[in-house]
Amino acid sequence: MNDTAKRMLGKAGPFFGLILVIALFAIPGESREAFLSYHNFKIILTQTVIVAIGALGMTMIIVSGGIDLSVGSSIAFTSVVGALLVKHGWSTAPTCLATILTGGVIGLLNGTAIARLRMTPFIITLGTLGVARGSAKWLGDNQTVNYDSSPINGWMTTPDPFSYALPAGVWVAIVLAVITSLVLNNTVFGRHIFSIGSNEQTARLCGVPTQRLKIAIYALAGCFFGLAGLFQLSRLRQGDPTVAIGLELDIIASVIIGGASLNGGVGTILGSMIGALIMAVLRNGSQQMGWPTYFQEIIIGLVIIVAVFLDRLRQGKQA
Amino acid sequence: MTTIAAALRLTGIKKSFGATQALRGVSLEIAPGEVHALIGENGAGKSTLMKILSGAHAADEGTMELGGAPYQPTDPHDARLKGVAMIYQELNLALHLSAQENILLGAESARGGWIDRTASRERARAALALLGHETLDLDQPAGRFSIAEQQVIEIARALLTKPQVLIMDEPTSSLTQADTERLFATIARLRAQGVSIIYISHFLEECRRIADRFTVLKDGETVGAGQMKEASLDHIVTLMTGREVKDLYPRTAHALGEPVLEVKAAVSPLRLKGASLRVRAGEIFGLAGLIGAGRTDLVRVIFALDELESGEVCIVGAPAEAATPHHRWAQGVGFLSENRKEEGLMLTQSLADNITLTKHETFGRFGWINGRRQRETAERWIGELRVKCRDGTQRVGELSGGNQQKIALARLLEHPARIFLLDEPTRGIDVGSKAQIYQLIGELAAAGKAVIVVSSYLPELLGLCDTVGVMCRGELAAVRPRPQWTEAEIMRVATGSA
Structure with missing residues (x-):
């Protein structure tokens, strides 16, 4: 492979993956018609929202050389918090703000522990994974939190399910993806995230406030997870403390499929978003084909391995 | 044959x-x-x-x-x-x-x-x-x-x-x-x-x-x-x-000014045992000594990368309490690490990002970076230091060792500093580029900057510096003007056989 081809593969790799996965379900006659409809793509996009918003925060964390395993629990916790607030009669705007900030506080705690106590993100967030899940169940009294109704319920659907309009959640995810991508590539904050992921010692030596930066990254990512929790609430229309178990793995997988490196310093928002779409298309297509869920799990697992292998091929040849 | x-x-x-x-x-x-x-x-x-x-x-x-x-x-x-x-x-x-x-x-x-x-x-x-x-x-x-x-x-x-x-x-x-x-x-x-x-x-x-x-x-x-x-x-x-290098150690005329940096009895947990030195504006100060004598520790302490146990680092015109690498850059102190792979450079990032990392803030407004200006800056240094590379967007890790070192130096030169701490600045660099770096260091001194050079290569210290301090077991065993040193004398002091 020559240099240009390698760079092309690097940029377009996830796109190829997406096309390949779509082709996988579009070619067999039995699933083509149902799968290739606008209506179905609307469903796929809607199903991607929560993982995609989570992946925005996770991309920042992984690019900075960290990891956050507590996302699934954070989403459950924040959705329970949101449900409780609605139940107690809070109006929509304060509820949203509080839910998002709850996620931010969890991130802040993660980030502070990681930066100040100099502990590895894997261990800290593995701990938070348990703490947040348990707290969600505690808050919800070990059952789902139900409420009468709220405008929040309408954000993951459209009034007419067969219209061409996309749900609010999809638009929020798209707008946030564009903003996050711009921030990562064009701001001091964004470039500093890459710098600590690429070489934390260099960053420190060059005057980047590495500790404060880490705390900020986890806190901001936490806000994204809180927002994902809000959309989780919107989708279920109740606060369920047992929701999103294992979702952190889907989110991390999206980021990795999108070309980010777990060693830090490498990754793009566009890639992560495509990664999230690939996961959703696989899930959706498998359902259309009538494949059992265990089969979906196997396929998604293999896709992650292939994606990382392709990435290794590309990176390895460069060195 | x-x-x-x-x-x-x-x-x-x-x-x-x-x-x-x-x-x-x-x-x-x-x-x-x-x-x-x-x-x-x-x-x-x-x-x-x-x-x-x-x-x-x-x-x-x-x-x-x-x-x-x-x-x-x-x-x-x-x-x-x-x-x-x-x-x-x-x-x-x-x-x-x-x-x-x-x-x-x-x-x-x-x-x-x-x-x-x-x-x-x-x-x-x-x-x-x-x-x-x-x-x-x-x-x-x-x-x-x-x-x-x-x-x-x-x-x-x-x-x-x-x-x-x-x-x-x-x-x-x-x-x-x-x-x-x-x-x-x-x-x-x-x-x-x-x-x-x-x-x-x-x-x-x-x-x-x-x-x-x-x-x-x-x-x-x-x-x-x-x-x-x-x-x-x-x-x-x-x-x-392919050409004649006439003078490996070009001497630029420069006058010594007021003291700008003083270290008083610095003690660090690991190696420093009471090191003191004073560097003046326009002075090239060489630090010699065996590995483990504390040369690197001393410059790291000055740059606030490592903590002091006791003693003092005074940078003229800077408050004593503001001591982190972040503050040091702001105070006009620049540092070049001896370990470019592990500490000096972000190998997976572009030349432009590496060169401008210490002053990203100045490449735009409200936290946004003007990528074009950043690349122009990189291209300027690539030309000036004759860096062999594709362009400013190439990753540093793809360059050869000597060219990587030039990028690390470019970052330092790009930053508006007045005190330069250079730890093994010519390690792994070829003769032609070395002469060029010596020339640059000379020009810095001529412009009134203070430069500390740590080096294990004695001909370099003797050729380049105004003053050479020799470290031995965590202390500055002797500080003298260059004409009073020979390689043998430096080794004698460095090995403590005085």
Whole structure:
């Protein structure tokens, strides 16, 4: 492979993956018609929202050389918090703000522990994974939190399910993806995230406030997870403390499929978003084909391995 | 030149990576028991050639013969088995494993998968005995040894397969004078045992001392070879650069001004035991000393990368409490790390990002970075320092070592600093670029900046500095103007034999 081809593969790799996965379900006659409809793509996009918003925060964390395993629990916790607030009669705007900030506080705690106590993100967030899940169940009294109704319920659907309009959640995810991508590539904050992921010692030596930066990254990512929790609430229309178990793995997988490196310093928002779409298309297509869920799990697992292998091929040849 | 006796003969070796032709036809011939210096500027193709020799790359064209038989290694392991071993510039040790385990790594004595400890120990001892280091403690983790001892471990590992040809890439770049002497003794021993050694170094004086013959590479071609004794250094430098380098240590006129930096009785948990110094504006201050004497610790403490246990670092015009690397840059202090791979550079990021990292804020407004201006800045330094690269968007990790060092320097020069702390600024850099860096340092001083240069290479300190301070066991044992120092005198003070 020559240099240009390698760079092309690097940029377009996830796109190829997406096309390949779509082709996988579009070619067999039995699933083509149902799968290739606008209506179905609307469903796929809607199903991607929560993982995609989570992946925005996770991309920042992984690019900075960290990891956050507590996302699934954070989403459950924040959705329970949101449900409780609605139940107690809070109006929509304060509820949203509080839910998002709850996620931010969890991130802040993660980030502070990681930066100040100099502990590895894997261990800290593995701990938070348990703490947040348990707290969600505690808050919800070990059952789902139900409420009468709220405008929040309408954000993951459209009034007419067969219209061409996309749900609010999809638009929020798209707008946030564009903003996050711009921030990562064009701001001091964004470039500093890459710098600590690429070489934390260099960053420190060059005057980047590495500790404060880490705390900020986890806190901001936490806000994204809180927002994902809000959309989780919107989708279920109740606060369920047992929701999103294992979702952190889907989110991390999206980021990795999108070309980010777990060693830090490498990754793009566009890639992560495509990664999230690939996961959703696989899930959706498998359902259309009538494949059992265990089969979906196997396929998604293999896709992650292939994606990382392709990435290794590309990176390895460069060195 | 006889053609039968060659231990290793390369003819017309060519190698391309994509569109770039790294080697355009290299020929090299080495006799048994000969120390052969391979000389060339950064990017001349030495590393590529050695990678082909040691099996990491395959040549596109050309033939290789080892001991008269065709030699085509499939990978580094195969090359070792066939009799070609390589010592890399960066040490490759598993720091948590013991010395013995490191020596035998990949070639363990085992029976049915179980390590045979007695046999292992004997083989490790035998390899060390060849080097005259029988007494090395084989059970200590490699990370506890000094750099020089680690290198001995690494050479012992290479000797395990009884190589005919041993390649040493910049073996002295992180050694002190005394350790270099020890290494030379080791090389002499190996030569006496009939091992051919390819010795790659930017230190021409060293090559001259140790090598029997030399080959000069330039732009991927052999441009000259001959007996080391018959060649003058000037002749070799002219071959390397294709032009004459008149003055390696150009002296720029500069006047010393007011003190700008003072360290008072600095004590650090590890090495500093009460070091004091004072540097004035327009002064080039050299820090000499053995490795472990605390030179690097001292500049790190000044830059607030490491913490002080007691003592004081005063930067004139800066409040004492504002002491983090972040503050130091803002106070106009710049630092160049001796360890560019691990600390100095972000290898996966672009040249432009690396050069501008300390002052991203100034490349735009409200936290947004103007990418075009950032790239223009990078292009300017690439031109000025003659960095060999594609453009400012290329990743630093893809450049050769010397060019990486230039990028680290560019970052420092780009930052508006008035005090420069340079830890081994010319490590791994070729002669032509060294002269250029000395020129830059001279210009900084002429512009009234204070420069501290830490170096293990004494001719550099004596050629460049106004004042030289010699460190010994965590203290500045002596600080004198340059004319009062000689290499021998520096070594005498550094080894504490005053």
